[in-house]
Amino acid sequence: MPQIFGPAVNTIATVSLFAGAVVPFALLLTGSALTSSPYNTKVTVPLDQPAPFSHRHHAVELGIDCRFCHVSVEESAQAGVPSTDVCMTCHSQIWTNSPNLEAVRKSLETATPIEWNKVNAVPDFVYFNHSIHVARGISCNNCHGAVNDMHITWKGNAFRMAWCLTCHENPQNYMYADPGSNLSPREQVFALYKKLAAGDKLTQVERQLADGLEQVMPADKVHEGYKLMNERGVNVSQLKDCYVCHH
Amino acid sequence: MAAEDTRLKDLLPGEWTNAKIDDELVEIVLDQRRHEEAKVKLPGPLAKLVPAQFQSPWYIMLGIGFVFTNVLLLCITILVLTGIGVWGNNQPVGWGLDIVNFVWWIGIGHAGTLISAVLLLLRQQWRNSINRFAEAMTIFAVMCAGMYPLLHTGRPWVAYWLLPYPNVLAMWPQFRSPLVWDVFAVTTYMTVSILFWFVGLIPDFATLRDRAKGRFAQVAYGALSMGWSGSAKGWHRYQHASIILAGLSTPLVLSVHTIVSYDFAMSIVPGWNVTIFPPYFVAGAVFAGFAMVITLAIPLRKWYRLENFITMKHFDWMAKVMLATGLIVGYGYAMEIFYAWYSQEPAETALLHNRVALADAPYSWSFWALILFNVAIPLFLWSPKVRKNLTALFWISMSISIGMWFERYVIIPISLTRDYLPSSYGYYTPTIVDWGMFAGTIGFFLFLMFLFVRFLPMINIFEMKELLHHKEHEEHHNGHANGKAHAHVNGQAGKEEAH
Numbered sequence: 001m002p003q004i005f006g007p008a009v010n011t012i013a014t015v016s017l018f019a020g021a022v023v024p025f026a027l028l029l030t031g032s033a034l035t036s037s038p039y040n041t042k043v044t045v046p047l048d049q050p051a052p053f054s055h056r057h058h059a060v061e062l063g064i065d066c067r068f069c070h071v072s073v074e075e076s077a078q079a080g081v082p083s084t085d086v087c088m089t090c091h092s093q094i095w096t097n098s099p100n101l102e103a104v105r106k107s108l109e110t111a112t113p114i115e116w117n118k119v120n121a122v123p124d125f126v127y128f129n130h131s132i133h134v135a136r137g138i139s140c141n142n143c144h145g146a147v148n149d150m151h152i153t154w155k156g157n158a159f160r161m162a163w164c165l166t167c168h169e170n171p172q173n174y175m176y177a178d179p180g181s182n183l184s185p186r187e188q189v190f191a192l193y194k195k196l197a198a199g200d201k202l203t204q205v206e207r208q209l210a211d212g213l214e215q216v217m218p219a220d221k222v223h224e225g226y227k228l229m230n231e232r233g234v235n236v237s238q239l240k241d242c243y244v245c246h247h
Numbered sequence: 248m249a250a251e252d253t254r255l256k257d258l259l260p261g262e263w264t265n266a267k268i269d270d271e272l273v274e275i276v277l278d279q280r281r282h283e284e285a286k287v288k289l290p291g292p293l294a295k296l297v298p299a300q301f302q303s304p305w306y307i308m309l310g311i312g313f314v315f316t317n318v319l320l321l322c323i324t325i326l327v328l329t330g331i332g333v334w335g336n337n338q339p340v341g342w343g344l345d346i347v348n349f350v351w352w353i354g355i356g357h358a359g360t361l362i363s364a365v366l367l368l369l370r371q372q373w374r375n376s377i378n379r380f381a382e383a384m385t386i387f388a389v390m391c392a393g394m395y396p397l398l399h400t401g402r403p404w405v406a407y408w409l410l411p412y413p414n415v416l417a418m419w420p421q422f423r424s425p426l427v428w429d430v431f432a433v434t435t436y437m438t439v440s441i442l443f444w445f446v447g448l449i450p451d452f453a454t455l456r457d458r459a460k461g462r463f464a465q466v467a468y469g470a471l472s473m474g475w476s477g478s479a480k481g482w483h484r485y486q487h488a489s490i491i492l493a494g495l496s497t498p499l500v501l502s503v504h505t506i507v508s509y510d511f512a513m514s515i516v517p518g519w520n521v522t523i524f525p526p527y528f529v530a531g532a533v534f535a536g537f538a539m540v541i542t543l544a545i546p547l548r549k550w551y552r553l554e555n556f557i558t559m560k561h562f563d564w565m566a567k568v569m570l571a572t573g574l575i576v577g578y579g580y581a582m583e584i585f586y587a588w589y590s591q592e593p594a595e596t597a598l599l600h601n602r603v604a605l606a607d608a609p610y611s612w613s614f615w616a617l618i619l620f621n622v623a624i625p626l627f628l629w630s631p632k633v634r635k636n637l638t639a640l641f642w643i644s645m646s647i648s649i650g651m652w653f654e655r656y657v658i659i660p661i662s663l664t665r666d667y668l669p670s671s672y673g674y675y676t677p678t679i680v681d682w683g684m685f686a687g688t689i690g691f692f693l694f695l696m697f698l699f700v701r702f703l704p705m706i707n708i709f710e711m712k713e714l715l716h717h718k719e720h721e722e723h724h725n726g727h728a729n730g731k732a733h734a735h736v737n738g739q740a741g742k743e744e745a746h
Contacts, residue, residue, distance in 0.1 A: 004456065004469045013474065036415075162417035 036158070044145075046152035047117050050103035054151045063197030066140060066190060074186060077129040081116060084108050119153050120144070127247050136232050137185025138174060139192060139209050142167075146212030148196050156212065168239040172225030173217040175232065176205050185232055255718040257560045258373055265712045272708045273458050275551055275700075282306070282701055285550045304550045309697040315690020322683040323398065331401045333680045340663040340675040345395045346510075347655040348685050351535070352392035353433065353507055354528075354651055357500065358536025359385025360436070363443055364496035367489070372717070373564055375710040376556040380547070380699070381540050382444040387695040388539070389437050391688040396429070425509035432506040436499050443492045449475050450485065450709040504532040511658060517594040518602075518662035521586060527579030531651060534572035534621075537565050538647035545641045547700065556706050563634050569647065570628040576654075577622040594667055601661050609674060610661045617657050621650025 038045050058064045067073060069082035084107040091101055107114045122128050133143075140147055145156020157163060167174045176188070180203075183191055192206055208215050217225045229236065238244060275281050282305035288294075289302055301310070326333055336343040359382040366374035397403045409430045411419050420427040452472035459465045475481060508528035511519035541562065548557045587599035600607075602614045624646040627633045634640065660675040699705065 004465045158415075160415040162415050165417045 041155070041158040043155050043158050046150075046154045047119050049117055049152065050114050052100050052152060055147045055153060056149055056151055059193050060148045060196050063194065066193060073130045074134055075131050077127070077131065079130045084114060119155050120159065122159055126245050128245070134189055135186055136234055137176065137188050137228075138167075139176075139189050139215070141192070141209040141212065142174060142215055146210060148193060148210055149212065164245070165240065168244070171234050171236055171239060172222055172229050174215055175217070175225040175228035175234070176215065177224075177228055178203055178206070255372065255714065255721050257558060258376070259555065259711065259714050259718055260558060261555045263555075263715050265715065268711050268715060269454060269458065269708060272556075272704055272706055272711065273455060276455060276702060276704055277459055277464065279701075281551065304546065305697060305701065308693055312690045312692075312694030312697060315687050316694045318683050319687025319691050322680050322687055323394075325680055326398055326684075327403065331399065333678060335675055335677040335681055337673075339666065339671050339673045340660055342659050342663060343675060344677045344681040344685060345399045347652065347659050348688065349392050349395035349399075350507055350655045351652050352388045352395075352688065354504065354532035354535040355539045355648075356385040356388035356392065356436075356440075356536065357504060357529075357532035358540050359383075359388075360440060360443075360496045360500045361533055361536065362540070363447070364493040365500060367493045368497060372714060373561055375714055376553075376706050377540060377544060377561060377565075378710075379444075379447065379703075379707045380543065380696075380705045381536075382440065382447070383699045383703070383705070384539060384543065384696065385440050385536075386437070386444060387692050387699075389433065389440065390695070391692050393433060393437065394688065395684075396426075425506060425513045428506045429510060432499075432503045436503045439492065439496050439499055443489075443496055446485070446488050446492060447707065448703065449473060450477070451704045451707065453477065454708050455704065500533075501529055504528045516662050516666055517592075517598040518583070518658065521583060523579055523582050523586075527576055527582075530572045530575035530579070531654060534569055534576055534647060535651040537569045537572070538644040538651070541565055541569070541640055541644040542648065543696065545637050545644075547705065551700075551705075553706065556711060559635055562637065562640055563631075566628050566634040566640060566643075569644075570625060573621065573625040573628070573647070580618070580622065597665065598662060601665050602657065610657070610664065613653050613661070614657050617650055617653040619650075620646045620653060624650075 034040060058069075059066060069086055070079040071082070071086075072078055072080040084104055087101075087104050088108055091104060095101060103114055141156070143157055143159075145154070147153070147156070177183075177185070178188060178191065181188075181191065192202075192209060194200075195202060195206065196210060202210060204218070205215055283300055283303045285304050286302055287304050287307055289297060289307075294302070297307075301307075331345075334343055334345060336345070359378075362374045362381045363378045366378075397406045400406055400409075408418075409420060409427065420430070449472055452468050453475035456465055456468040456472050459468055505525040505528065508524035512521060512524040514520060544557055544562075544565075548554060584599060584603070587595040590596075602608070602611060604611055624643055627639065627643060633643070664675055665672045
């Protein structure tokens with residue numbers, strides 16, 4: 001009886017044993033690396049906008065308060081995207097002929113809102129509330145990255161549930177009060193940008209935030225974090241309950 | 248000489264040689280005409296409709312299987328597009344026919360492991376001719392079973408969430424829930440069953456490879472046989488692998504249905520929270536599994552003329568296993584009634600009423616159907632005459648399959664429609680999609696089963712040759728006892744003579 005398979009099949013059989021064990025894992029790891037990369041999450045990738053608005057220029061170089069445009073951030077779930085009229089508070093007087101502002105002028109003329117491209121989004125089944133985070137002194141940069149450095153806005157974090165839970169499990173690491181001032185947690189949030197605008201010296205934690213790094217409480221200061229957590233009424237025992245974010 | 252060996256001639260009657268066994272069993276797979284030989288008489292109008300060459304049992308059964316597989320696909324499509332509201336499940340009955348059918352199929356899947364693993368470890372030689380298709384049946388039944396919980400999640404495309412793996416949600420399955428234990432139990436069972444089945448097939452794939460005429464069959468069976476050459480080293484490793492796999496599967500026979508019973512027993516629903524559930528579920532699973540083996544073996548044996556391989560002795564022993572496990576199951580039902588009475592717990596006594604009462608108990612008919620099909624009818628198996636009558640055996644096995652389905656139906660809707668709160672009492676009515684899926688899984692099972700019969704050897708070829716060897720050995724010794732000279736045809740048997 002002639003041989004059914006040639007000698008090459010010996011090699012194929014050995015390789016297929018090896019590949020059967022390795023390839024599925026390699027595919028899984030590649031898939032998970034790709035889905036976590038900026039290619040998929042768009043973290044740090046600046047997004048094209050109708051008008052090239054610069055957070056760095058307005059918030060730091062000019063020192064305009066975040067709340068001037070994001071009016072509802074302290075009271076509402078949404079921070080709020082400013083209407084064209086808010087832009088025109090200044091731009092009806094300055095840079096009135098700038099080609100960068102063409103979209104804004106057109107919006108005012110035609111009374112149609114500017115269609116900004118959405119940078120940050122959470123799925124519809126997640127109810128994120130800006131006001132409670134600001135009221136407990138969580139800096140904008142904690143989630144949005146180094147907004148003070150962004151000429152064109154990009155996404156600071158991928159907003160995945162595991163990431164949300166790093167803080168909801170250990171909020172003491174994210175509680176911060178500037179020892180040199182006596183501000184309320186809410187004012188503390190916006191004081192960072194005022195300091196940056198004025199060129200004041202930053203504390204270590206503020207420096208981390210301004211650089212877009214994760215705010216990690218130094219190990220010897222964690223007890224302060226617990227103290228602040230209690231003062232600010234952060235109830236850690238319920239922060240991880242499903243209904244807190246999924247109503 | 249052990250007493251059991253004297254029975255070997257009953258297990259393999261007739262004159263056989265290794266080559267004749269090969270011819271007989273390989274031919275079923277390689278000679279496609281075998282599937283058109285046996286003819287069935289179709290009723291008048293159908294006989295005109297179906298072309299003559301397709302009027303064989305294989306085509307008819309595969310055709311039925313194919314039609315109902317499409318019904319299953321249709322039902323799944325409707326379900327996935329619409330949501331599980333197309334089933335009859337609703338408050339207060341969150342578990343309906345889907346879970347009834349899941350448990351039913353998993354139970355049927357039990358005979359395979361019992362026959363292949365437990366009977367192998369116990370050195371029961373009568374398992375040899377039925378183990379292969381019992382194992383295939385197990386795998387197909389578990390496939391049908393596995394479908395239900397996945398579809399019951401409502402979003403089968405995220406069913407991998409049931410597994411613990413590092414993920415961006417930072418979520419783990421709820422390890423305190425028996426439903427998660429179920430995931431592990433069933434996937435382990437499926438994996439080990441497939442491995443066991445495949446490892447057992449390797450020497451037979453080699454036989455098929457060596458006898459195949461066509462290039463395609465040679466390559467296909469050759470690849471599947473993984474280079475099997477029949478060397479002593481190969482057989483040595485094969486023996487080790489199959490004993491290890493048998494050792495792994497044996498606890499699974501007990502664990503899978505124990506854990507399936509925990510789905511109920513770990514809850515606080517009256518009628519579910521019963522400590523006898525694990526043992527009586529396992530017994531019920533073996534009961535149902537053997538019933539399905541007999542239901543399939545009787546027609547296959549007839550259509551493929553396997554009377555010399557699957558003998559009346561096999562049916563007799565399978566029927567005895569069914570009788571024994573059936574009595575355990577009957578004891579389980581009696582104990583449930585006893586518990587309800589003995590505890591005098593209001594919810595339990597109310598449940599007892601809902602099960603047995605003839606008035607004001609909308610589902611008590613299903614309990615009495617259960618007693619009829621699962622306890623009363625199988626009692627006929629006490630009679631040796633019934634155990635030797637294949638028609639009776641076929642219908643008793645059918646009755647057991649129906650009875651085991653009613654067992655799960657009794658457990659699920661009766662308990663859920665009336666639990667603790669009278670204000671939330673309700674009714675459960677399965678919808679057409681429920682029934683369509685049930686019929687569909689049966690069709691899918693038949694479809695796979697008959698593809699298996701056509702393309703894989705349904706009887707373990709090399710184990711039959713091993714049996715023949717033992718049989719010749721036995722005859723040889725008997726020959727000596729009778730003072731006759733005995734000539735050996737077989738070289739191996741000659742070696743036996745030396746010791």
